[in-house]
Amino acid sequence: MPKSQRLSILAKIFKSPAYIATAIAGAAAYYLLFYLFAKFNAGLFLVTVPMYLIYFLVATGAITLTIGVYGVAAYRRSSQIATCSVSTLTPIVGGLVVSCGCGSALLTPFLLTLGFNALQAVAISTAIARYNSLLVTALIIINLLLMYYQLGSLRRFNEGKESKG
Amino acid sequence: MEETREERKLEREESSNRKISYVALAIAVVALAVAALALVTKPAVPTQVQATTTVAPAAKLVGYNIQSNLITPPMYLPSAPVITQQQPFGHRLTNINQPFNSTELSIINNAPNSYFETAGEMLLNKSIKNVVGARANIVPAFIVNGKPSVIYLGSITCLFCSENKWAMALALSRFGNFSALFKGYSSFGDGDLPTIYWAPANYNSSGTDSFGNFYHSNYINFISIDDEDPITQGFNLNPIPVIEANANATGNLAYEDAVSYIFNDLSKNSSTSFQGTPYTIWGNYQVGGADAIDLGNSMPTGNSFPLTNMTHEQVLSQLANPNDQFAWTEYAGADLYVAMVCSSINNTAPVCTLPAIQQLEKLGY
Incomplete structure (x- = not known):
């Protein structure tokens, strides 16, 4: 499918003030979620990855959410709910990832509650801290892939409707 | 169709x-x-100076009582030399591994008790703006050569270890003295904070640990284990089996048993288990995390910290003449540790007669 068709659908969505507002609201909500989780490092907003990664994560999540909302509203495509759900998870996971570190992280006590022993919980938390930039980058890529899938799905559905006349 | x-x-x-x-x-x-x-x-932050001590199930915990030399590390590491060039804050390793000079040591060793008393009073009347408070668990003491021990397990890369070491050093100075301390930094990814190293650190290597220090006391032992990883990256902690193997490789009973005490004994209980760094034991008190968050004159709201933009000399200058929240918070954090040690040694040290310390002990420290 030509890239321009996906881009044209994206442009169509973001010509509407309603969807622009949806994206802004989504970005604000996602950033708040991320902030709450990151602040669990003893109350400090201690972000150990470059902030631009965080902004990309929030922005791609918000765009994914907006495309999903458009798909549900314009075409009653309930399949878009899946991508909305995943876009909600990525800032939560992102916040967990950046909250791992030497302090009283959220993840370690949570893993202990789940039944991991101290060695295992600390090993997991430390490994996440070590690769946190890579993990956040992976979450951004997931959001971008979701956007690509969503737009393709909308294009195919749109063509199907047009062919029926 | x-x-x-x-x-x-x-x-x-x-x-x-x-x-x-x-x-x-x-x-x-x-x-x-x-x-x-x-x-x-x-909870996101430790509650400020409330009696947050809890009693670990003593029946499950066994103390140690051993005879052992302690480790005196080398004063210099050829593989990790002092960096003399001036570097920008945030990516700064200027003077890393440099020993404190006599004046700088004296600021720590000879800090007046009156500073500890003033900070304690500020803490008790809630004049300290930074967070000071510890979740402490009562545990059996780790006794070496007839004295209870202060045990520190941290990482040179770790932000909370680094900012809290100033308070730790001040606290330890009430019960003995340091013949050497070294200038250090937390990792670039964890704030690049100016801090104290108990011994010169292998700041370029991974998979190693620094054991030992230059502390001497008639009241307590100081057993220090600083995990080492490349300082120019982010926070890192060697796997626990690696730390245990490194401790066993020292051949030093005190350090071998201290590591075993943390990972095999105390970590059997969820309240005292090792969950990250810093992890300290002050006589009969196990503390998970730092007992104070001191990165400037108030709790930071963003992702940059005033302490990152300070030199060691500036920190020491403030500790020598405390007149702002940053300096008083260091002494307040030290007071909590002092109270724990005083409680563990039956108040036999002169600092234990300070009214603020006695008040903190009554609060459960």
Whole structure:
């Protein structure tokens, strides 16, 4: 499918003030979620990855959410709910990832509650801290892939409707 | 016919996508619920000077009582030399591994008790703006050569270890003195904070640990283990089996048993288990995390910290003449540790007669 068709659908969505507002609201909500989780490092907003990664994560999540909302509203495509759900998870996971570190992280006590022993919980938390930039980058890529899938799905559905006349 | 097949294909696709959607939605709802539960059950900051001590189940914990030399490390590491060039804050390693000079040592060793008293009073009347407070658990003392021990397990890369070492050094100075301390930094990814190293650190290597220090006391032992990883990266901690193996490789009973005490004995209980650095034991008190968050004159709201932009000399100058929240917080954090040690040694040291320390002991420290 030509890239321009996906881009044209994206442009169509973001010509509407309603969807622009949806994206802004989504970005604000996602950033708040991320902030709450990151602040669990003893109350400090201690972000150990470059902030631009965080902004990309929030922005791609918000765009994914907006495309999903458009798909549900314009075409009653309930399949878009899946991508909305995943876009909600990525800032939560992102916040967990950046909250791992030497302090009283959220993840370690949570893993202990789940039944991991101290060695295992600390090993997991430390490994996440070590690769946190890579993990956040992976979450951004997931959001971008979701956007690509969503737009393709909308294009195919749109063509199907047009062919029926 | 073709259109019907196409329509049916689209309907099947829509049906399976719908099922995937509902599963994904359910997962997202569960994830949000779990996240909300985790947020509610895990307090974000230690409560400020409340009696947060809890008693670990003593029946399950066994103390140690051993005879052993302690480790005196080398004063200089050829593989990790002092860096003399001036570097920008945030990516700065200027003077890393440099020993404190006599004046700088004296600021720590000879800090007046009156500073500790003033900071203690400020803490008790809630004049300290930074967070000071510890979740401490009462545990059996780790006794070496007839004296209880202060045990520190941290990482040179770790932000909270680094900012709290100033308070730790001040606290230890009330019960003995340091013949050497060294200038250090936390990792670049963890604030690049100016800090103290108990011994010169292998700041370029991974998989190693620094054991030992230059502390001397008639009241307590100081057993220090600083995990080492490349300082120019982010926070890192060697796997626990690696730390244990490194401790065993020293051949020093005190350090071998101290590591075993933390990972094999105390970590059997969820309240005293090792969950990250710094992890300290002050006589009969195990403390998870730093007992104070001191990165400037108030708690930072953003992702940059005033302490990152300070030199060691500036920190020491403030400790020598405390007149701001940063300096008083260091002494207040030290006071909590002092109270724990005083309680553990039956108040036999002169600092234990300070009224503020006695008040803190009554609060449960």
